[in-house]
Amino acid sequence: TRHYIITLLPDDGIGPEVISVAKNVLQLTGSLEGIEFGFKEMPVGGAALDLTGVPLPEETLLAAKQSDAVLLGAIGGYKWDKNQKHFKPEIGLLQLREGLKVFANLRPACVLPQLVDASTLKKEVAEGVDLMVVRELTGGIYFGKPRGFGTNENGDEIGFNTEVYATYEIDRIARVAFETARKRGRKLCSVDKANVLEASMLWRQRVMAISSEYPDVELSHMYVDNAAMQLVCNPKQFDTIITNNIFGDILSDEASMITGSIGLLPSASLGEAGPGLFEPIHGSAPDIAGQDKANPLATVLSAAMLLKYGLGEEKASQRIETAVLDTLNRGFRTGDIYSEGNKLVGCKDMGEEVLNSISPKIPAA
Ligand code: NAD
Ligand code: IPM
Ligand code: MN
Numbered sequence: 001t002r003h004y005i006i007t008l009l010p011d012d013g014i015g016p017e018v019i020s021v022a023k024n025v026l027q028l029t030g031s032l033e034g035i036e037f038g039f040k041e042m043p044v045g046g047a048a049l050d051l052t053g054v055p056l057p058e059e060t061l062l063a064a065k066q067s068d069a070v071l072l073g074a075i076g077g078y079k080w081d082k083n084q085k086h087f088k089p090e091i092g093l094l095q096l097r098e099g100l101k102v103f104a105n106l107r108p109a110c111v112l113p114q115l116v117d118a119s120t121l122k123k124e125v126a127e128g129v130d131l132m133v134v135r136e137l138t139g140g141i142y143f144g145k146p147r148g149f150g151t152n153e154n155g156d157e158i159g160f161n162t163e164v165y166a167t168y169e170i171d172r173i174a175r176v177a178f179e180t181a182r183k184r185g186r187k188l189c190s191v192d193k194a195n196v197l198e199a200s201m202l203w204r205q206r207v208m209a210i211s212s213e214y215p216d217v218e219l220s221h222m223y224v225d226n227a228a229m230q231l232v233c234n235p236k237q238f239d240t241i242i243t244n245n246i247f248g249d250i251l252s253d254e255a256s257m258i259t260g261s262i263g264l265l266p267s268a269s270l271g272e273a274g275p276g277l278f279e280p281i282h283g284s285a286p287d288i289a290g291q292d293k294a295n296p297l298a299t300v301l302s303a304a305m306l307l308k309y310g311l312g313e314e315k316a317s318q319r320i321e322t323a324v325l326d327t328l329n330r331g332f333r334t335g336d337i338y339s340e341g342n343k344l345v346g347c348k349d350m351g352e353e354v355l356n357s358i359s360p361k362i363p364a365a
């Protein structure tokens with residue numbers, strides 16, 4: 001049997017609910033595939049603040065670094081929203097991404113045939129959408145300096161941030177995006193704001209330069225405002241999208257709604273070496289936390305990405321994806337994707353049904 005250490009970071013809001021489902025799914029899948037998981041649960045975000053006073057304790061980062069892969073639920077919540085900037089749960093997640101050097105964030109958005117009706121877009125617009133957002137994750141305005149609070153010449157209080165990219169940061173994310181596009185539809189659209197921002201002008205220039213290494217991938221460029229519009233107008237035109245940290249954050253939430261719910265979309269964050277970080281793209285959903293209403297499928301599919309991209313366990317990964325489709329085929333839906341004629345279930349029962357799809361329980365005679 002193969003043995004892997006997985007750091008689990010359940011944390012805030014619906015995080016623990018969806019991680020508990022994903023953990024069971026990993027365990028059962030592993031048992032059928034000759035894989036043994038050692039799970040180590042550590043605090044990050046709000047839970048870590050309450051426990052230790054900081055959003056990313058050293059022990060958590062160390063455990064993450066020493067494991068084979070990291071699976072995170074979600075961080076954040078009303079309780080910590082008024083905290084000073086260094087004591088916000090979100091900082092913990094940013095420090096974790098930075099600490100693990102996971103600069104490439106893959107966010108697939110696929111409209112499943114079973115869920116076309118759950119899309120807010122017309123059937124003919126949503127049907128068949130299959131795109132991948134490659135989001136730069138450890139640079140740009142999230143990390144750029146200078147940043148802070150201050151006063152301007154009129155004595156007004158100001159808050160400021162810096163959008164900055166160096167060539168090496170653009171080149172490495174561009175290579176990941178071209179490689180990703182190469183394995184998909186060989187079409188890459190780079191989304192930027194090169195008509196206004198210097199950081200985007202350099203971005204476009206470097207993406208074009210790197211494209212000479214990938215003559216088999218068709219490259220196009222689009223301004224982000226147009227891209228936001230095109231995503232809801234004609235999403236099928238996109239195959240692979242490469243974009244910066246903040247545009248990728250926004251566009252991936254937008255893309256999620258095409259597929260029916262943000263509760264469906266997984267992500268993989270990868271670096272050049274070391275463990276990857278896997279997490280749903282949604283947040284802690286404080287409005288439904290603790291009510292057994294969360295859709296666990298984004299996290300279950302993140303576990304599938306963990307197996308595929310993090311551990312190279314393609315077969316086990318495929319098993320989970322197939323089980324998710326089977327569960328949907330059998331009509332089970334959480335509230336966010338429910339429509340008439342289906343079976344409405346909570347987070348826990350959705351998890352049980354995915355387990356049933358992986359390994360059907362034989363009813364007692
Ligand atoms: P959110 O993604 O938490 O929620 C947005 C909406 O989507 C809510 O109505 C929520 O109920 C719904 N939703 C999200 N996930 C769902 C799921 N799995 N099933 C069903 N419905 C789901 O975004 P928000 O409300 O803007 O942020 C809430 C908190 O989460 C904030 O503190 C924010 O900073 C944090 N956040 C964390 C992450 C992360 O951990 N990666 C991502 C985004 C936001
Ligand atoms: C996400 C989240 C995070 C981000 C926040 C919570 C720091 O929105 O993972 O999409 O902006 O990257
Ligand atoms: Mn986001």
